[in-house]
Each structure stands twice: as C-alpha cells, then as structure tokens.
Amino acid sequence: MTIRAVVKGVGHYLPDRVVANSDLEALVDTTDAWIKTRSGIERRHYVAEGQTTSDLGTRAALAALQDAGLMPDDLDAIIVATSTADLTFPSAATMIQGALGMTRGFAFDVQAVCAGFVYALTNANALIVSGQAKTVMVIGAETFSRLMDWTDRGTCVLFGDGAGALVLSAETGQGNTADRGILSTDLHSDGRFRDLLYVDGGPSTGTTGHLRMEGKEVFRHAVEKLAETAHAALEKAGLSSEDVDWIVPHQANIRIIEATAKRMQVGMDRVVVTVQDHGNTSAASIPLALSVGKARGQIKQGDLLVTEAIGGGLAWGSVVLRW
Secondary structure, X not given: OEEEEEEEEXXXXXXXXXXXXXXXXXXXXXXXXXXXXXXXXXXEEEOOOOOOHHHHHHXXXXXHHHHHOOXXXXXOEEEEEOOOOOOOOOOHHHHHHHXXXXXXXXXXEEOOHHHHHHHHHHHHHHHHHOOOOOEEEEEEXXXXXXXOOOOOOXXXXXXXXXXXXXXXXXXXXXXXXXXXXXXXXXXXXXXXXXXXXXXXXXXXXXXXOOEEEOHHHHHHHHHHHHXXXXXXXXXXXXXXXHHOOEEEEOOOOHHHHHHHHXXXXXXXXXXXXXXXXXXXXXXXXXXXXXXXXXXXXXXXXXXXXXXXXXXXXXEEEEXXXXX
C-alpha cells in the first residue's frame, strides 16, 4: 500500500475590480488588440486599496475548506506560494493561519515566483508521504499589480491579482497509476537566468521595485522547459502524454500555452485555459485554473492532470496528479 496526497477540495477568490484591456489604454500606449494578439489576455482583476495578498489567500482557503467539507483545525499545515507577501515577515501563511482561526499545526511561505504553486505542491506531497502531516492546505496568492511599472507596456498589461487553494489529505493507494493523488513531481531552477525575469527591488535595497522581463527570452525558455519537465514528470509516473486528460498550465500567455501543448502532442481541447479572464496571476494561476476548471465541469474525479509552470529564477517544474 502507498500513501498518496489526494485532492479533497479546491477554491479561489478574485478581487472585485475587473480591468479590461480597453481600461489600460488610458494608462499606457497599448490597445485591446495588441494585448490580445500577444498574450490572449482580455481582462484581469486588481486588488482594492488596503486589500492584501493574505486577504485573497484567506478567502480562497475558506472556499477550499468548504469544498472539502473541513474546518481550519482539520489542517496540519498551510503552505502559501507567493512573491507578494503583505510584509517582509511574518509569512503570509501564518497570517492566513491566524485569519482562519487555525490554532494548531504550522504554516510557511514558498517563493518561486510563477512556479511557486508547483513547488508548494511538491513540498505538501513530501510532508504527507513522509508522515509529517495528514492534511495540508496549499495556496497560491498574489497582488502583482503592486509591482507594475505603469510606463512599461510590455509587462504592466500582463499581470493580475488573485488566489487559489487546494486541500490535500493522506489516503492509501495501491501504488500504481490508477491511484488518486499526486503521482510524481519534477522541479528545476537555474540562477544563471535571473536577469530574464526579476523585480529590481527588495528589503536589502530599500525599495519595493518593479517587475522587469526579457519577454522573448522568457518565451523561448518557457516553451522548451515546460514541455521537458512535463514529460519528465509523466515518465517518472510511468505515463505518457496520451494518458493525460487535462494539462492545467501556468496561465502566463496563450502562445506559451499553445506551444507547450503542441510539443507535448496534446490538443488544446485538453488544456484548461483561464488566462483570458485573469491575466498572469503568478503563483495563483494554477490553483485558480484548477478551481475554475472544476466549476466549469471540465475536471472530474479520476482525471489525470499535469500542471506545469516557470517563473523568475529561473525556476520551473511540474506535477502529475489524478483528481
């Protein structure tokens, strides 16, 4: 018998403010057509004044708990993937823990930018498989609108705010690919490429900074590395692209999503796409897409999913799980 980290519930939260491409035409030299053609994005959500990353994460966590039929104190741990925590410290995870009224267990943040949720899922799986925890909440939450340079039309139109959450619990499986839960993971990073995607500020510099990106280079690395990590994770699980019911990718850019699916020889009819409605929400994009995909009736129990993401670092990875 094998211990698996099985999905028990999923949820998401988006800020009320919806910003269409046309709304950005007044702020920066761009057009709706330019944004849609290059990214597939049509709208995104922005936080209100005073609204924080932990606020979004808490709302998503409550939705996931409701979906799972659990209470906060049923959780052993909370892992939050974010690059935009409210404060330098404490962690967003402990702030969410407090907001939920969870009085036991432990909580911590993971920072791997857009790949953060994949990294957090891998950590949650390790905690469950090793017996360190039985039930873990994994949250991706971001307020990337606060990092934008509103004079840089190549980046400020791409990002949005939001949060998604997943509850994983230990269950016993047969140790084969028919098991529900996480079947394999694959993580990578390469700091040589740090200048391709970064924020030019932080606590030790004394400034918050703005997001900077070499778009063409990021695109090239993304398509190559995402397909490679997805294939590697499938191979580790003893599976292939033909076995995949849904790819649930990081929602950065429709062209990256399409190119990656083509390399994996998976049709777009088997890809969950939400980038048009949310933009790039960094670590929140995969759990958002999982929650929306379930709500749409796309993702069903027993489906085989591949999630993959790449972000600043560069950091990238993938997870294969059966829903």
